[in-house]
Amino acid sequence: MYYNQTKEHVLNEVKSNEKTGLSTDEARDRLERDGKNELVSVKNKSIICLFFEQLNDVLIYVLLGAAILTLIASEYADTIIIVLVVLINAAIGVFQEHKAEKAVEALKNMSTPKALVKRDGAVIEIDSKEVCVGDIVILDAGRFVPADIRLIESSNLQIEESALTGESVASEKDAFWVSTDEKTPLGDQINMAFQSTLVTYGRGVGVVISTGMKTEMGKIASILQETTNELTPLQKRLEELGKVLGIIALTVCVIIFGLGLFQGNDPMEMFVTAISLAVAAIPEGLAAIVAIVLALGVTRMSKKNAIVKKLPAVETLGSVNVICSDKTGTLTQNKMTVTTFYTYGKKRQSVSDDLISEDEKFMQQAFILSSDASIKDNQPIGDPTEVALVELGKAYQMEKETLEQQMPRVAEFPFDSTRKRMSTIVETNNQYHVYTKGAVDQLLAICDYVLLDGKKIQLTKEVKDEVLEMTLSLSNEALRVLGVAYKETNEILTNEEMEQHLVFIGLVGMIDPPRLEVKDSIKLAKQAGIKVVMITGDHKNTAFAIAKELGIAESLEQCMTGQEFDLLTEEERVQKVNQLSVFARVSPNNKVEIVKAFKANDNIVSMTGDGVNDAPSLKAADIGVAMGITGTDVSKGASDMILTDDNFSTIVEAIEEGRNIYNNIKKAVIFLLSCNLGEIVAIFLAVLLGWPVPLLATQILWINLITDTLPAISLGIDPGDKGVMLEKPRSKKESFFAHGATSRAVTGGLLIGITTLVAFVIGLLEQGVSFANISSVKHGDEAFIYASTMAFVVLAVSQLFYSFTMRNEKKSILQVGIFSNTKLVGSLVIGVLLQLIVIGVPFLQNAFGVTMLEFADFIYVFTLALIPVLINELLKLVTYLKTKK
Structure with missing residues (x-):
């Protein structure tokens, strides 16, 4: 702990000489021993390594499984689409890596290129990488600190350390101060200077006590490298979902295949059926939909000043x-601002008050003329505290440039940390005024008088106590307090003479306001x-x-x-x-x-x-x-x-956006699962009843294509719920299927699956097949093709309709507004048109094993497709009435 040791002890410990510094040979030996004064970053992972890390995800395994199954089913186009989805997701992930590497690289770039050190008794400028422990370093205004240093000399030294300590005001340094506390915070170690901080004022000399990764900056670099990236809540939930879907897909395949063999069906036919079910169980576009919804959310947030x-x-x-x-x-x-001021005999004044006394005007003039700051082209120049004083005057129509032209400065006694004050002499009407500003207690010690209504009166103990009480009151409000005094003279005084027998004018309180x-x-x-x-x-x-x-x-x-x-x-x-x-x-x-x-x-x-x-x-x-x-x-x-x-407010807006995005992703996921469960239910019930499977693998993939894209994305960008910020945050342990999501997915899936199977039965009955003979119908029969087409259309259209009821788990479609999400309306129209094109265009009919329906059957189809929506809306109403009771 070098900050609680004397400079002599530190110099002896690091074996250095204050007068001559290190010798060239000794410096070279130390550099070989300790290494260069630079931050070391971890070895970056290769692009290939990062790419394969992105593939190490359960949902990706499920998608790859779907790709293999579609390949076996000779659906090469679908195989290519699924593989492309996986590759695109992996590519996006690779580009989102390198957080730690970038952070450490930026730390390295902050290192200063040059440093002034004593070597062999002479002051030389060297590359900061060559600085070693024991080097005597010279610091002056505008120069970055090259390493961690114990100061051995300081003269009005101030160092901007906000990047390291977070303190908004430059730290005043004192080489002769020694701490008695072994756990003094960095910001209070005033005899130390730290790597990559900036000297803003004064001069100093110090001895290097640590370099490279052993500096405070190096410790931060080490922490950055050690901190591991955790999965986000969404990633954890999708990983859980991927496992569940994988297990479901595998289980369904085995059950259906075994059940078919038990019923005496053709093994190859049952294998194709099992593949169809596996394809139905896996929402191939899930990962892509989530990525697209998040990407669109990122775009919206960038317009609200938040870049993700x-x-x-x-x-x-x-x-x-x-x-x-x-x-x-x-x-x-991040701007020091005077909020209140006080002169003796007057009440404390707020800056917002328009009427001020002559004493208060004179006080503001004194502060301006004893400050070095200025404002050029509305840009503040100088110390933030002094800028605040100049801006105070400007608020009351006192321009510094005008005052300085009328009363030019002829001499000054600069601020130092021992006196804690600064004095200037200005010329006015062939006379001179001394203006002194600084800490109130230090100022009162050199005042004999106080200004009251333009006249100076004796500064008694009672007056001094009143001023100090006001100072304490403002300090307790966390305001930084500065006082100002003056005196008139007929000649230019020496530094010591300036600060004697002054007249106290008043004080101001300032703070960095919210x-x-x-x-x-x-x-x-x-x-x-x-x-x-x-x-x-x-x-x-x-x-x-x-x-x-x-x-x-x-x-x-x-x-x-x-x-x-x-x-x-x-x-x-x-x-x-x-x-x-x-x-x-x-x-x-x-x-x-x-x-x-x-x-x-x-x-x-x-x-x-x-x-x-x-x-x-x-x-x-x-x-x-x-x-x-x-x-x-x-x-x-x-x-x-x-x-x-x-702006902090942007964070709150981003949280609101994040909540809505999560809700939208959840809507999209539950919608996709309802749709896929509907496909499973239709096929599973058909196999269980010994009927022909009403849907082909190609038909299922086509339906997944039109429902997994536009409707799901439209749900993902649904307008946000205005009441989302009235809800409590989700628990870290909350399941993706909490708050009835599972029952909604299962209910939707059962309704879609059953209505699809009903459509298939109605189609067969219309083609003259009796209910008892349904099990004898073969794939490729004319009756099967017609009935399969009806099931195909109902399955697709019911899913498109069902997307509307998924927009809100409590409010009805009418409350939410049918046309409040125009993109979802567009998805419905496009989906229905595509479905009509598939069953109406001859070469597509052959590809998908479908045919054109009679006009009357379209009434059946659309009526059946509306049933899941109507029942779900009815369930919402029942729940609402129960809650109301």
């Missing part, structure tokens, strides 16, 4: 019940049963103030620091985590452990972030969400989704 990198992540969003969100830039505006729309989004998330958790590098009070305003937390007991979280055992973390809503001063490892603790409670967790420090937790979460504007390449590489507007 991995298709199944869309559905995962719909399952999320915990959102762990970064504060700065996501929940807040985004305006976020509060409503958090309220909506809570209605939807989603817990919102703030995770930030900022201090506990600052984090709680924002969390309270946004409705994330109600009391300080719901907040915990990363240091406090570290002290808990793994079991205590799991027990405690659901009671917490704010985590402050967290480290990268803390974030991962917080995500793991939530997941251990069977939560589905979304994690948002933008910095390098967020990357491991983004990858560990069920759905990692990176910021598109402020996000680093590392965070984007480790995430599943990127927000192009960096």
Whole structure:
């Protein structure tokens, strides 16, 4: 722990000399021993390896089984289609890989190309890869830190560490500070500088204590490589479904084949029948339909500022019940803003108030003229705190450029971390004004007077206590407080003379305010049963103030620091985590452990972030969400989704979209299973009764083609349910067939199968075959062809009609609106037309073993096709009436 050791002890431990640095020979030996100062990535998998990994899926096995069966049945076109579906899915999967590799590559690219070091007593510039432990490194403004460093000198040194610690303000460094706590968070280690952070102000010198993979940045790279990718809830459910379908297909084949042989039927004929049933049992287009629905969902979400990198992540969003969100830039505006100000003798004022006193105007002028920031072409330039002061003046028609022209600066005493203040001298009317801003307690120590109604009065203990009480009150609200003072002089003063016998003017409170729309989004998330958790590098009070305003937390007991979280055992973390809503001063490892603790409670967790420090937790979460504007390449590489507007509200919209997509996928899957079960029922009952199989394998594949494509896709892009965010998130353990889905699939399948068989019987009876002689009808007979055509049309049209009742499990077709999904209406029209073409065009009739029907029989056909829909709608009504009672 170098941060709790003196610089002399550190220099001795790493065997380095502060004055001369390392020798060239010693540096070379250390590089050979420790390796170059660079991040090492895992070896990338080959494209072939990734491709075969995509094929390692139960549903893919089922599809390949269907391809083999269609090949045996000499249906080569269908074999080719199924194989193409498998190959396309695998290709998509390959392109969605490389998350860890990309993230680590981005980390490597953040390494600085050059570093200033002392070698053999001389300062030289070397490639950062050549930096080694013990090197004395010189840091100045604008230069990246090349490795992890223990500072040994610092002069007004400030380093931007938000990418690593998550803190929104640059960290002030002090080489002479030594920690007494062995578990000081990264953001509080002010005598340390970390690899790939940026020096924004001042100067420093330090000794390298770790390089490459041993740095804090390297530790993050290691975590990224170790974190494994888990299956999404949808992938798990489809895997379960694939196993079930595989078992059903195999079982049905064996039963039917055995039953046929037992009845004395021809073995070859029964083998073809078994193949027909297997084809009926497997929804060949299921994987493709899911992929298409997800892809269309991704397209819709991209229009709502959410770019999804991995298709199944869309559905995962719909399952999320915990959102762990970064504060700065996501929940807040990432812009320091003055919200309140105070001058002695006046009430505390809000910036929104229009009328301000002369003292308050003078205070704003003083802040502007003692700041180095500016605004050019509406773009802020300079320190965020000083920019906030300049923008405050602009809100009250005080332009910095105008003021500086009227009162040009002639001297300044720069800010430093010891004094905690900055002073300037400006010329005005042949006189000079000194303006000093800084920490209120430090400022009051050099003031003799206070301004009241344009006059200076003695700064008594009572006055000072009142000002300090106001400062404390604002600090307790997590506001950053700055005071300002002035004095008049007839000459340009020395630095020391500037900051003596001043007149205190007033103070301001500033904060990075919440985004305006976020509060409503958090309220909506809570209605939807989603817990919102703030995770930030900022201090506990600052984090709680924002969390309270946004409705994330109600009391300080719901907040915990990363240091406090570290002290808990793994079991205590799991027990405690659901009671917490704010985590402050967290480290990268803390974030991962917080995500793991939530997941251990069977939560589905979304994690948002933008910095390098967020990357491991983004990858560990069920759905990692990176910021598109402020996000680093590392965070984007480790995430599943990127927000192009960096807005928390977009996450809530994406969750709503994800819920609707899951519901639509479920509709499509249950619809496909109902249809395929209908085919199984029709064939199984026919074999059981000793009748000829009413449908051929080619007919089944054709029906699957017209029902597994347009209607299923149309259901997959059904307009979303407006009340979806009033429901609780799905349980992680919830089956794909929960909430009556199994009964709906079975009911639909039985109704479709029975009506199909009834159509087959009616066709035979119309052709003069008595009910008792149905079993004697042979394939190829004229009566069989006509009856098979009726069954063929009923099976197809009933499935097309049935898709309408599948749009909502509770609401009727009329409530949902027949024409509210125009694509589904179009699918019905196209499907019916295609079916009529098949039975009406001669060469297609021969290919599918069908014939044209009489006009009167079309009435039978369409009436039978409507029965499953009508019965299902009646069942919905009965359920509704029971619920109402």
